[in-house]
Amino acid sequence: MASAETVAGVPETAGAIRTDIPAQRGAIDPRLLDELWRASDGPSWGLARDEFDAIAADAVAAWNFGLAAGANATREQQADYFRGLRLDDLVLARACATGNERAWEHFIARHRQPLIRAAIAITGSETLGRDLADQLYAELFGLNTREGERRCPLLSYRGRGSLMGWLRTTLAQRHVDHHRREWRLKPLDDPMDEMAAPAADAPQETPAAELSQLQRAIEQALRECDAEERFLLAAYYLDGQTLLQIARVLGVHEATVSRKLRRATEATRKQVLRNLQRDGSSRRAAEEALGADPRDVEVNLKKLLQNSQTEAFNEQAAL
């Protein structure tokens, strides 16, 4: 059914559903697969059962139910894995990637206008937003090719989040990348450019030795912060985001963000004092060092955090 309903105008993509995966397909419990099929809304827009089975098998093949490679998942583990997926969105995305006409109709009816609204919200301009949405829509339709094969971004969607969230994030990523390219890879708002530049005519009252000691203490204190504290400090002090924006990203109340931010600031300050005292300064001298003009402290927080990026990815790679 799915092969017969392949959209004539939509060419077959490189990520077309592969139905010849007996090992993967056989790995899914048949009864669970039946339950997933009945719970899916694929039949409402014309998805065939074999297409559904192929899509489910393809989703499992990449992650092996979230388990280590080669491990056999029980039926409960398989059920938990599928419960954590947005299976309907995943099926729709894969069906669209294969050129299913009814799937595209369903996709357009369901996501076209939200996609435009999201693009307008991201760009802050209706014209730019519609352009951005149309560009992404063209990509989704498979007009871009790589090495002679059509590449549909929907193939990278694996159902961990909602399809609309994925589309919004993709739009935001396209917009940020476009903006960064236009501004020579500068971030959208980089307040640290002004903050990092030391004042040329500022009187340098603090001795250079003390300043270098203070810089080391600050760098060490920032490295010792946990991921959330560093994110809070970077988002609030570097990006200039509001407490509400940070709260939305973290999914907490902005009062919580404010409290956590205050604690992170106090903890960082105490850690800097401890680092200064550990380097041989008295408490009074450490406090006086903290009172130095920030413009005299040649600490590029952005650069400092960027340097720690490698460490973060090393941590992630080790996972």
Added chain:
Amino acid sequence: MNVNGQHEMHTDVETLSAFTEQALSAKERGVVLAHLAVCGRCRQVVVLAREAASIEVAARHGAARPRAWWKSWGLALVPAAGVAATGVIAFYVHERAMERTSEVAKLEQQRASEKTAAPPQRLPEPLAPAAPAAPTTRVDVPATPRVPANPGSPSRSRETERPGEVRREPTTEPDETASAPPAAPATEALNGPATERERYRGSPAGEIHGDMAYAYAPSQPSANDKTPSEAAMHDEERKKQSEETAEERRQFAAKAATPSSSNDSEVDKTGIDNAGSAPAESRTARSSEQVEVDAQQLELQPVPDVSAGSLMRMRSGAFSSALMARPIHLPSGLPVLSVASSDHRVLAIDKKGSLYFSEDSGLTWEKVKRQWTGRAILVRKKNSEDAAPPVTTVPESSGSTSVSDTLSHPETVFELVNDQSELWLSADGRIWTAK
């Protein structure tokens, strides 16, 4: 997480999307947070995606969410405010009506007490509270030309004016009782008013109606305003008046019960001077009329001659007063200055001098178009039989034709006096003709 190159080392879209939707495990979330802490680009992506999601959610909820309950009451607040305002106004009007009713009741009580007690000592008392609602029914008695003054000279008439004392009419007033000599009644009239005026100078009513008092303040008698004989008699009588007043009032109280119709004219001429010879009933009625006039402060009626027929009219006037005892609320909202009534027809002048006419005993009022000059200060009733004589005496130059027609009508004739002591007549209360 893509690690193919510097650009692709950023967290992939699906992971960022799942992070934004709180769909990651704690461990994965920590990894993404660690990356976001050092990657401004991914922070921007996450923030923008989250902002777009918030706007989408807000738009979806805004379309589906019903209006807040208090917003739906927005239109209902308007009539509610109107009802509240109406209630406040109604309460205010009710309170004001109750206050006036209490004042009228107090006035009636005072009148009743005056009727039972000696009237002369209590004359000034009801002045203050009775001003707005006190109806005035003029004692319709044949006027006598006691004051041979020039009608064009208002100072002459003002000389004899005083609160609480009926005013003598101008010399052009027809003299029905021509038997009385002109000089003697004028002297008698001057005696009483002088004393009363002295007494009323300190009364609070003069303060209440200060404007009207001011209107009549310049009316000081002068040598040119009256004849030498009148002036001399006036001075003498004024001196004697103060000495004799107390004793005369005591005599009045003692002789009040003795009816003496033969002295009616004397009672009317001298007011309280000859009160002792006046019949008790007419005396009481007369006193009541004086109180009403005092309340109006501007009742400048001429001293009528009380006759047997006039007593009946006084009774009917008292009856009309009783009808008019309820508060009078003119459309202008101003206090009533003067009131005259005949049957169900009522004429009233407010403090601004506007004349209002009512055909239903004061229930509804209509404003009478101004047909006179100056400021109307007094309206009074004059029956046709009283007004009949002027047909022959009214000068032709003062519109005698229409007046004659009016006066020849058997119905009641109303008189209107302005602040220049000029007189207008009307048979129906609406059409006025200068006399």
